[in-house]
Amino acid sequence: MTNSKTEVAIIGGGAAGIAAGRRLRAAGTDCLVIEARPRLGGRARTVTDQSGFALDLGCGWLHSADRNPWLKVAEGQGRTIDSTPPPWTKPTLPIGFSLAEQHDFSNAMEGFHERVETAAKGPDVAAATLLAPDDRWNNLIVAVGTYISGAEFNDISAHDFANYADNGVNWRVVEGYGATIAAAGDDLPVALDCPVRRIDHSGQRLRIETAKGVITADQAIVTLPSAVLAENERLFTPLLPEKTQAARGLPLGLADKLFLSLDRAEEFDPDIRLFGANDRVSTAAYHLRPFGRPQIEAYFGGSHAAALEAEGERAFFEFAVSELVSLLGSAFARRVKPIHMHRWGADPFARGSYSYALPDMADCRTALAAPVDGRLFFAGEACSRGDFSTAHGGWITGVSAAKQVIAVRQGKHV
Ligand SMILES: Cc1cc2nc3c(=O)[nH]c(=O)nc-3n(C[C@H](O)[C@H](O)[C@H](O)COP(=O)(O)OP(=O)(O)OC[C@H]3O[C@@H](n4cnc5c(N)ncnc54)[C@H](O)[C@@H]3O)c2cc1C
Helix, strand or coil, X not given: CCCEECCEEEECCEHHHHHHHHHHHHCCCCEEEECCCCCCECCCCEEECCCCCEEECCCCEECCHHHCHHHHHHHXXXXXXXXXXXXXXXXXXXXXXXXXXHHHHHHHHHHHHHHHHHXXXXXXXXXXXXXXXXXXXXXXXXXXXXXXXXXXXXXXXXXXXXXXXXXXXXXXXXXXXXXXXXXXXXXXXXXXXXXXXXXXXXXXXXXXXXXXEEEXXXXXXXXXXXXXXXXXXXXXXXXXXXXXXXXXXCCEECEEEEEEEECCHHHCCCCEEEEXXXXXXXXXXXXXXXXXXXXXXXXXXXXXXXXXXXXXXXXXXXXXXXXXXXXXXXXXXXXXXXXXXXCCCCCCXXXXXXXXXXXXXXXXXXXXXXCECCCEEECCHHHCCCCCCCHHHHHHHHHHHHHHHHHHXXXXXX
């Protein structure tokens, strides 16, 4: 590609960009998805291991599955939907964490969530202020918070946390959520390996400068991760400081998965969880035998994941082995091997895993989503008030931005 033109440029080919592209195509609008990576999907990414199992390195759960628009897409692609209840809805393996302690912990967690709901009716605060003082379960509550939000509660807006809308139905796609999302873009016109460097909206047509040339367009839908927008304040000419500010209020938290192979897996029930420890924040959650496979999916979040990322991939494996050995005995080390992982924080086109709002910044989601001059539209999970941090939040905001573009092209005011 050198120079080219389109009616609508879609910047970023993740869940939001693909959903926007499908909606525009369905309306007969010419569009082009411009994607920096050599693949579609963004933070949705499935890889296949040596045994042929699909491993989701990014999104894996169809959250709010029975209202999740990706469900229909997956079914339309002939995928297999697994509705086994997720491990976090069942008792944890009672190793180093008795059932009585788990019961206590659940009560403490419920109390925290109730305080968040109440706090949502008053002025915003950091979610950490809603932890019960000196409660013995606070560290584990914070650790679980780092898996959910990718950050510690000191940094998280209680309002935003309370706004998250989840109906508790969580399913999976056996062949991969990431594979489903990427394949949904198969019929779209796409420029891959094509990072956008500047979006010049000073002239009559938009000029989108990329690594492979300039693309001109009537409108653009920008779906870049909030962390990428936050660090590229010169992306827009003229500058759009209100967008940079909004994106800075919505950092990407960090969550990383490490997949391990597991020998003699039958010793454990399928789809069961084990915490590495229940008295510290720097611990991983281990999902044993996902889909019944002879594997472990280890989940790391927040500043603990960031510290391990800084040391390299091996550090995740060594940490997981050290926790598993302390719970299951030293011989366990010989039963696990690393298969795959991805460091989302080090990924230049993500810079993290999913967005959270800083205290007092929950409204940044609406500010980020607001269109500019009827020509620049915004989508991506961070733009969703209630479905943020998810792939279906990406879809919903992508479709919403596409509908706004279609309305503008029909001469309507948005
Ligand atoms: C470990 C992990 C676990 C997760 N688990 C779940 C889960 O179970 N369920 C769930 O629903 N969600 C989950 N998520 C979150 C989910 O993956 C994301 O919310 C969703 O995929 C985001 O979609 P998006 O389109 O908003 O952004 P992205 O997928 O990030 O899309 C943005 C696109 O922009 C591209 N881009 C970046 N810079 C440029 C540039 N300069 N020029 C052009 N293109 C550029 C990127 O490459 C990317 O393709 C998880 C994420 C991670 C990392």
